Amino acid sequence: MRVTSSMMMRSTLRDLSQGLSKLQESQTKLTTGKEITRPSANPSATASAMNMRQDLRRADQRLRSLNDAQGWLQTADATLTSSLDSLARAKEVVVRAANTGAIGDPVARNALAAEIRSIRSELLALGNSAYRERSIFNGTANGGAYDAAGTYVGNGASIIRDVAPSTSVAINLTGPEIFGTAGAGAGDVLEVLDRLATAVSAGDNAAMAVEHSNLDAATARLGAATVEIGTRSARLEEAKSRAEDSKLLLTTQLSEVEDVDIVEALIRVKAQESSYQASLQVAAKILPLSLLDYLR
Amino acid sequence: MANLSSLNTAFSGLNSQRRVLDVTAHNIANARTEGYHRQRADLQSLGRSAVSGVFSGTSQSYGVDVAGVSRAYDELLASRAIREESARHASGMTATSMATVEGIFPEPSDLGLAHAMDVFWSSFSDLANDPGSLSARTQLLENAQTLTTSLNRTSGELQAVADSARNRMNTLAAEVNDLADQIGNLNRTISSSFGTNLDLLDQRDVLMGQMADLTGAVARTGENGTLDVYINGRAVVSNTIVQRVDGTTGTLTWQSDSAPVNPASGDAQALTAVITDVVPRYRAMLDGVAAALVTGVNTLHSAGYDQTGTTGRNFFDPANLTAASISLSVDVAGQPANIAAGAPVLPGPTAPGALDGEQARLMAALADSPTGADTSYQSLITTLAVETRAANNRAAIQERVADSAVRDADSVGSVSIDEEMANLMAAQRAFEANARVITAIDEMLGFLIERTGVVGR
Numbered sequence: 076m077r078v079t080s081s082m083m084m085r086s087t088l089r090d091l092s093q094g095l096s097k098l099q100e101s102q103t104k105l106t107t108g109k110e111i112t113r114p115s116a117n118p119s120a121t122a123s124a125m126n127m128r129q130d131l132r133r134a135d136q137r138l139r140s141l142n143d144a145q146g147w148l149q150t151a152d153a154t155l156t157s158s159l160d161s162l163a164r165a166k167e168v169v170v171r172a173a174n175t176g177a178i179g180d181p182v183a184r185n186a187l188a189a190e191i192r193s194i195r196s197e198l199l200a201l202g203n204s205a206y207r208e209r210s211i212f213n214g215t216a217n218g219g220a221y222d223a224a225g226t227y228v229g230n231g232a233s234i235i236r237d238v239a240p241s242t243s244v245a246i247n248l249t250g251p252e253i254f255g256t257a258g259a260g261a262g263d264v265l266e267v268l269d270r271l272a273t274a275v276s277a278g279d280n281a282a283m284a285v286e287h288s289n290l291d292a293a294t295a296r297l298g299a300a301t302v303e304i305g306t307r308s309a310r311l312e313e314a315k316s317r318a319e320d321s322k323l324l325l326t327t328q329l330s331e332v333e334d335v336d337i338v339e340a341l342i343r344v345k346a347q348e349s350s351y352q353a354s355l356q357v358a359a360k361i362l363p364l365s366l367l368d369y370l371r
Numbered sequence: 372m373a374n375l376s377s378l379n380t381a382f383s384g385l386n387s388q389r390r391v392l393d394v395t396a397h398n399i400a401n402a403r404t405e406g407y408h409r410q411r412a413d414l415q416s417l418g419r420s421a422v423s424g425v426f427s428g429t430s431q432s433y434g435v436d437v438a439g440v441s442r443a444y445d446e447l448l449a450s451r452a453i454r455e456e457s458a459r460h461a462s463g464m465t466a467t468s469m470a471t472v473e474g475i476f477p478e479p480s481d482l483g484l485a486h487a488m489d490v491f492w493s494s495f496s497d498l499a500n501d502p503g504s505l506s507a508r509t510q511l512l513e514n515a516q517t518l519t520t521s522l523n524r525t526s527g528e529l530q531a532v533a534d535s536a537r538n539r540m541n542t543l544a545a546e547v548n549d550l551a552d553q554i555g556n557l558n559r560t561i562s563s564s565f566g567t568n569l570d571l572l573d574q575r576d577v578l579m580g581q582m583a584d585l586t587g588a589v590a591r592t593g594e595n596g597t598l599d600v601y602i603n604g605r606a607v608v609s610n611t612i613v614q615r616v617d618g619t620t621g622t623l624t625w626q627s628d629s630a631p632v633n634p635a636s637g638d639a640q641a642l643t644a645v646i647t648d649v650v651p652r653y654r655a656m657l658d659g660v661a662a663a664l665v666t667g668v669n670t671l672h673s674a675g676y677d678q679t680g681t682t683g684r685n686f687f688d689p690a691n692l693t694a695a696s697i698s699l700s701v702d703v704a705g706q707p708a709n710i711a712a713g714a715p716v717l718p719g720p721t722a723p724g725a726l727d728g729e730q731a732r733l734m735a736a737l738a739d740s741p742t743g744a745d746t747s748y749q750s751l752i753t754t755l756a757v758e759t760r761a762a763n764n765r766a767a768i769q770e771r772v773a774d775s776a777v778r779d780a781d782s783v784g785s786v787s788i789d790e791e792m793a794n795l796m797a798a799q800r801a802f803e804a805n806a807r808v809i810t811a812i813d814e815m816l817g818f819l820i821e822r823t824g825v826v827g828r
Binding site: 076077078082113121124125133139140144209215230235333365366367 | 713739777781787
């Protein structure tokens with residue numbers, strides 16, 4: 076093939092510019108630290124990177140929801156434990172009222188009845204416990220769970236949190252679920268305590284015995300609620316650690332797909348750099364060659 | 372008188388070598404001229420007297436003559452180079468346009484629409500966690516506003532790509548008309564001039580190459596050395612008659628009957644594809660994303676209840692279903708309290724508690740919907756990535772093909788300085804040798820004149 080200097084000039088320039096553009100591409104990858112600088116660089120990696128980023132943000136969001144839910148459940152758990160303590164104290168008071176000479180002493184009876192009433196208001200306050208300024212036992216209603224008279228003013232709705240992809244858990248128990256339903260059967264625990272205070276102050280042993288067993292039932296209900304909350308808390312804990320695991324895994328995978336392998340990239344840049352230098356040197360040697368230099 | 376005829380022979384040699392030197396000088400001067408094909412003087416020997424001499428008589432005489440000057444031009448290689456160059460322009464322009472479109476979608480990153488959508492869904496989740504919080508509601512509206520603005524802007528940027536392609540098409544039409552005029556003028560000059568002016572042919576070929584780069588035009592040789600130029604089978608230049616094209620509508624049309632030109636290659640083909648296919652297609656896909664967003668969110672939102680128990684409100688304006696127009700509805704824009712986070716209580720439906728966040732949770736779950744906005748957006752990005760990559764690959768391949776076609780054509784036509792130097796030396800030597808012949812004959816004649824007829828003197 077006939078080769079002329081202008082052809083050589085052109086092909087040398089093209090090769091040089093190709094070498095330079097490769098070098099620039101590697102440089103961009105190194106400086107940004109990203110393997111995928113634009114979607115077309117690797118369409119399938121782009122698709123999986125987008126998926127992973129989405130999953131990662133989901134996991135983040137889920138962790139945020141889980142933390143919130145756990146705070147909620149911890150508050151509930153603490154409240155229920157305190158309620159159980161209060162009920163145990165109420166039972167002690169009943170036993171004291173029945174067994175000691177208090178029956179005959181109206182002052183002592185009234186003092187015991189007052190103690191029971193204070194336990195009732197303790198429980199009422201516990202029933203109105205709030206997490207981040209929101210009542211935890213009133214369903215989805217606004218305000219508190221119980222009004223000052225002890226009437227339940229919440230609703231029966233459950234509050235649901237997503238804990239894993241397409242898995243959700245109700246995180247709340249309503250007032251009736253922990254304290255019992257007012258007006259039905261023995262009534263809720265506040266009613267039981269009301270009646271108990273009356274029975275104690277009246278010295279009515281038979282009524283005290285009935286309410287004592289009602290208190291046992293209420294304690295059992297609260298205990299069951301505590302276990303329920305504990306179980307849900309454990310589920311959340313497990314979901315949380317799984318979400319954290321998957322977040323870590325996703326971060327690693329995303330980095331594998333998206334991020335530049337620095338060592339490899341550096342070696343690549345070095346190789347391209349030296350090949351570019353080589354072509355520059357060759358060009359510098361070959362291009363100025365001309366017959367003119369040898370003719371006199 | 373053989374001696375005197377040799378004088379003429381040498382004289383013809385001097386003349387011819389001077390012509391050769393002229394042509395060589397012309398080649399060297401034009402070594403870097405675009406489209407120039409090297410020329411050579413075709414020498415031919417003469418079996419008769421080149422210059423009628425008084426003394427030559429009837430005897431056989433010799434000599435050399437320049438039969439003509441021709442250019443090193445291979446029509447097959449040249450037309451292939453023009454065709455591949457115009458395909459290079461088409462694929463290069465396509466790749467550039469695709470890269471521009473791709474640049475509008477900064478994925479995967481925290482700057483793109485995918486992130487804006489994720490943040491949007493995430494704020495529904497936050498609202499579900501805390502339906503009573505005004506800040507969660509305000510945050511949601513802010514993020515929704517960011518998302519709609521991003522969609523509006525992206526759609527606008529796509530349209531801007533088409534608009535700039537339209538502008539380019541307009542100037543391209545003017546360039547095509549100008550080139551056609553110049554080719555027509557050259558046709559007139561070439562067909563009316565006596566003999567062949569090689570440099571005019573080169574000039575016309577350059578113009579033809581530019582025409583092909585723009586429109587994928589092909590050339591056919593006409594009468595009297597004219598060149599007819601056709602775009603997609605219809606003549607744009609026929610002898611000296613020029614058909615004008617128009618690009619004001621964004622597509623190339625013939626001015627005479629407004630029929631579309633449908634350029635087969637070149638910049639115009641790529642621009643047409645951008646205007647009529649690439650941009651409308653991606654805008655439609657983006658509109659699909661916006662529509663999925665609007666209908667998906669609105670369906671759930673209008674069934675939901677706000678804290679005061681009001682229902683039936685849209686979140687996005689249901690009339691604005693395109694990416695360019697998507698906006699918040701007048702019901703919720705600027706009124707965070709009107710966001711319906713609560714789910715209807717069934718049967719009924721009746722309003723839920725004021726702090727119910729169930730509907731917000733369901734809206735957050737739209738993010739994972741297989742027919743939702745995220746899925747359509749991802750498929751848009753994947754399509755764009757694959758298409759851009761294919762366009763880049765085609766451009767890279769065509770680059771090589773065109774390079775090799777141009778190199779092949781160059782290998783015939785381009786000027787080699789070394790070669791011209793050698794020619795120069797050869798011509799110079801030949802000139803000197805012819806001069807020496809004249810000197811020799813001169814000496815012989817001198818010998819005859821000076822030294823003869825002096826016998827016995």
